[in-house]
Amino acid sequence: MITVLTGGxxxxxxxxxxxxxxxxxxxxxxxxxxxxxxxxxxxxxPDLDSIAYMLxxxxxxxxxxxxxxxxxxxxxxxxxxxxxTWFHAGDRDLATHIFRTKLLADGxxxxxxxxxxxxSLGIKARILPMSDSWVETRxxxxxxxxxxxxxxxxxWYQDPVESVRFAGASDAEPAPGVTxxxxxxxxxxxxxxxxxxxxxxxxxxxxxxEALHESRAHIAAVSPIVGGAAVTGPAGALMAAQGLAVSIAxxxxxxxxxxxxxxxxxQDADAAEDLRKSGVRVHCTPTIMRxxxxxxxxAKSTLDAxxxxxxxxxxxxxx
Amino acid sequence: MITVLTGGxxxxxxxxxxxxxxxxxxxxxxxxxxxxxxxxxxxxxPDLDSIAYMLxxxxxxxxxxxxxxxxxxxxxxxxxxxxxTWFHAGDRDLATHIFRTKLLADGxxxxxxxxxxxxSLGIKARILPMSDSWVETRxxxxxxxxxxxxxxxxxWYQDPVESVRFAGASDAEPAPGVTxxxxxxxxxxxxxxxxxxxxxxxxxxxxxxEALHESRAHIAAVSPIVGGAAVTGPAGALMAAQGLAVSIAxxxxxxxxxxxxxxxxxQDADAAEDLRKSGVRVHCTPTIMRxxxxxxxxAKSTLDAxxxxxxxxxxxxxx
Numbered sequence: 001m002i003t004v005l006t007g008g009x010x011x012x013x014x015x016x017x018x019x020x021x022x023x024x025x026x027x028x029x030x031x032x033x034x035x036x037x038x039x040x041x042x043x044x045x046p047d048l049d050s051i052a053y054m055l056x057x058x059x060x061x062x063x064x065x066x067x068x069x070x071x072x073x074x075x076x077x078x079x080x081x082x083x084x085t086w087f088h089a090g091d092r093d094l095a096t097h098i099f100r101t102k103l104l105a106d107g108x109x110x111x112x113x114x115x116x117x118x119x120s121l122g123i124k125a126r127i128l129p130m131s132d133s134w135v136e137t138r139x140x141x142x143x144x145x146x147x148x149x150x151x152x153x154x155x156w157y158q159d160p161v162e163s164v165r166f167a168g169a170s171d172a173e174p175a176p177g178v179t180x181x182x183x184x185x186x187x188x189x190x191x192x193x194x195x196x197x198x199x200x201x202x203x204x205x206x207x208x209x210e211a212l213h214e215s216r217a218h219i220a221a222v223s224p225i226v227g228g229a230a231v232t233g234p235a236g237a238l239m240a241a242q243g244l245a246v247s248i249a250x251x252x253x254x255x256x257x258x259x260x261x262x263x264x265x266x267q268d269a270d271a272a273e274d275l276r277k278s279g280v281r282v283h284c285t286p287t288i289m290r291x292x293x294x295x296x297x298x299a300k301s302t303l304d305a306x307x308x309x310x311x312x313x314x315x316x317x318x319x
Numbered sequence: 320m321i322t323v324l325t326g327g328x329x330x331x332x333x334x335x336x337x338x339x340x341x342x343x344x345x346x347x348x349x350x351x352x353x354x355x356x357x358x359x360x361x362x363x364x365p366d367l368d369s370i371a372y373m374l375x376x377x378x379x380x381x382x383x384x385x386x387x388x389x390x391x392x393x394x395x396x397x398x399x400x401x402x403x404t405w406f407h408a409g410d411r412d413l414a415t416h417i418f419r420t421k422l423l424a425d426g427x428x429x430x431x432x433x434x435x436x437x438x439s440l441g442i443k444a445r446i447l448p449m450s451d452s453w454v455e456t457r458x459x460x461x462x463x464x465x466x467x468x469x470x471x472x473x474x475w476y477q478d479p480v481e482s483v484r485f486a487g488a489s490d491a492e493p494a495p496g497v498t499x500x501x502x503x504x505x506x507x508x509x510x511x512x513x514x515x516x517x518x519x520x521x522x523x524x525x526x527x528x529e530a531l532h533e534s535r536a537h538i539a540a541v542s543p544i545v546g547g548a549a550v551t552g553p554a555g556a557l558m559a560a561q562g563l564a565v566s567i568a569x570x571x572x573x574x575x576x577x578x579x580x581x582x583x584x585x586q587d588a589d590a591a592e593d594l595r596k597s598g599v600r601v602h603c604t605p606t607i608m609r610x611x612x613x614x615x616x617x618a619k620s621t622l623d624a625x626x627x628x629x630x631x632x633x634x635x636x637x638x
Contacts (some may be wrong), residue, residue: 070392083414091393
């Protein structure tokens with residue numbers, strides 16, 4: 001059994017690789033919901049949607065979010081009516097948002113809504129939101145206290161980041177099945193997602209970090225930092241704002257209390273060597289996912305490395 | 320000042336004629352909301368939308384409902400997700416439904432939401448829902464107790480109608496401005512809408528019929544029945560189900576307690592003559608609105624006839 005913690009577009013690509021090599025019934029995907037927003041009054045869960053669309057083969061490959069070949073006529077009309085349009089909900093994408101909003105209004109939890117949406121898309125892997133409670137990633141900048149989507153989508157992550165917090169997290173509970181999926185897994189994988197705004201919100205839900213500590217699973221993370229910078233998006237700036245090194249060492253440090261293995265890109269081989277000296281198990285492999293083959297290869301290589309027992313010499317070197 | 324009571328597609332066409340001959344600030348349109356429905360959890364007001372789209376020049380001329388040139392990609396996707404699709408909400412049309420639903424969720428009344436939607440579409444005439452309360456036209460048939468849209472759109476008005484009721488009407492109040500617009504108008508016009516399911520729900524809201532009785536306005540109705548049958552839709556079947564004659568006499572009888580003038584189609588000239596004998600003021604003019612010119616001509620002819628004092632000879636004949 002494999003459990004993945006993920007958020008964002010890098011995470012969705014990684015999950016796409018995994019779904020091609022692992023039977024869906026062995027796959028549980030725990031998804032960040034700190035980016036969730038009310039858009040035009042509709043409940044939008046960008047990371048849940050990206051994973052669902054990816055698993056259903058509907059994710060737009062060009063954009064990395066939303067539905068393949070989608071149109072934006074409702075959005076356009078909203079704009080003509082003077083409503084905000086910075087969050088690009090497509091016409092086909094809207095079906096998911098409307099359906100989710102209705103399920104929640106009918107009294108369903110986000111987990112239940114997620115299960116119904118996944119079933120309606122024919123998805124067999126298990127998708128779990130990190131929590132059924134409202135947890136909101138807030139990014140404090142000189143321009144104000146922004147939601148993640150305001151910071152990321154509306155303002156193109158150009159604002160200097162003073163701090164990041166997860167409003168509501170301390171009162172939240174993990175969604176049903178989340179801690180069990182971490183505890184009972186053979187392997188727990190942290191996708192190459194933004195540590196600060198995709199993975200940290202998940203870890204901020206009380207009980208999830210404890211489950212990682214107590215799990216007997218091999219826990220591996222794929223570094224979203226390659227050659228001292230984020231592959232895409234604001235992970236670098238956000239890590240720096242948290243006082244972390246923007247490097248594979250920074251990633252390893254961020255996950256230090258539960259991580260068994262860090263998977264880093266081949267171009268970080270030298271940095272990996274340094275990291276190994278400080279006792280971290282590191283696996284080098286190409287991590288940039290341009291083509292489908294890259295995704296499959298990274299998933300395979302990560303799984304193999306995670307399942308391999310730590311090499312004895314490394315332990316010897318450490319003494 | 321002109322106040323119109325309307326619902327449905329015939330009503331929207333009539334209003335289209337009026338808007339071309341009357342300055343918008345002199346026009347108040349009171350709209351049936353008995354057809355309102357929750358569709359995918361969104362609040363849809365079909366008759367309010369038809370009037371708003373018509374006044375904004377956006378109503379689809381082919382369909383008579385929805386937005387000109389609209390697409391249905393969200394609907395299609397909903398269908399793929401196993402959700403109902405019999406109510407055809409287009410992608411551009413959805414913007415209105417989502418916006419209205421958000422305004423209501425934010426605590427606005429339907430009147431306020433209607434005003435905001437109208438303003439966002441650049442509409443200057445005043446559109447008022449009949450009530451801010453939920454009033455639902457229910458059609459009892461052998462197939463069950465149906466909402467109007469279930470009876471009309473989902474089941475193509477093929478079920479025999481046993482009775483029609485307006486659930487919630489007795490507890491409803493007229494929306495702000497409705498009775499004032501009736502009392503203070505120079506002319507009140509009942510559009511050639513279905514008397515039973517477009518006009519009767521308006522009249523069922525306590526206070527509106529009283530306002531018509533007490534108004535000093537000239538009150539004229541345009542008959543939706545021509546040559547003993549409805550021009551479009553189920554008005555004939557619904558009138559028959561109410562024990563009314565499917566004729567201009569049936570229409571006159573339905574509105575007998577407040578009507579000053581019935582406008583009927585030229586092809587009903589003989590029936591009009593009979594009706595005049597029973598003391599009803601009747602004006603004959605072409606009422607079928609195929610082209611834009613027809614709409615303008617009907618609006619003009621109706622207004623002129625309504626504003627004309629009753630001819631003395633008719634009063635003499637009646638004695």
